[in-house]
Amino acid sequence: MTMPPSPSQPPHNPYGGPVPPPHQPGAFGAPQGFPPQGVPPQYQGPGAGAWGQPPMGPPPKKKLSAGAIVAIVLGSLVLVGGLGYGAIAGLSGVTGSFPEATHKLVVPKTLLAGEYTLVSDLSETEGKEIEDTPDLTVKDAEAAVGQYSGKDESALVVSGMHGRIKNAELTRSSILKGAATEKGSTLVVRPKDFTPAGYGVTISCQVTTSKDALGTTTLPMCAWGDDNTAAAVARVTPESATADPKDIDLAELAETTAKIRAEIRKPIG
Secondary structure (H helix, E strand, C coil): CCCCCCCCCCCCCCCCCCCCCCCCECHHHCECCCCCCCCCCCCCCCCCCHHHCCCCCCCCCCCCCHHHHHHHHHHHHCCHHHHHHHHCCCHHHCCCCCCCCCEEECCCCEECCCCEEEEEECCCCCCHHHHHCCCCCEEEEEEEEEEEECHHHCEEEEEEEEEEECCHHHHHHHHHHHHHCCCCEEEEEEEEEECCCCCCCCEEEEEEEEEECCEEEEEEEEEEECCCEEEEEEEECCCHHHCCHHHCCHHHHHHHHHHHHHHHEEECC
């Protein structure tokens, strides 16, 4: 005669081993040891993520499209409200007459020996902000704004004006200050002056960052100012847009800016 198992021993398991005890109800009526109804089981082994998948690493570094780059550049570089900064600051040292108008800026079909191709001449649209901004140090201002595209989704924007400029140094610094104080922009690398060999002009360059839903974007730019012309140049690639601002080669960008100035600055008449 087979005796029933004693209360102190687990029931016999025909497959060899004790029969697990029945699950007791847990919170919301779910058995203990199981997740509540509707919640998927989670494997809690070493390094496991949700649904038992391997843990996710950091998100991949973003790579901006050409369209996104241009939007960022134009948003920060239309600048150009900065050209009016001279109307409210630094005028105590501005004296003398306005220079004669001898040069103008053009928006050519290509730049840098064909490396960049004109996408849009924005002189009469975005450029209106330049012409309409009051600046007591500039007379007869006319905008010259061009958006260019290059290989590997790079973008180049030239934004400036020609006219009669009483204080070219003030205008140059005002352009950069206007871009750095644009909403959402942060100045990370302060303006530095460069004098590229063979061009006879001072170029000032800086690096700002801009935050958006995708993260932080790096935006290097340079500017010049002379008696008749002033402009800012931003040349951005998907790689430089995500680079550490302190790693940007501003001396190289200054030389590029000087080359662009030589291409777009033309004698009047």
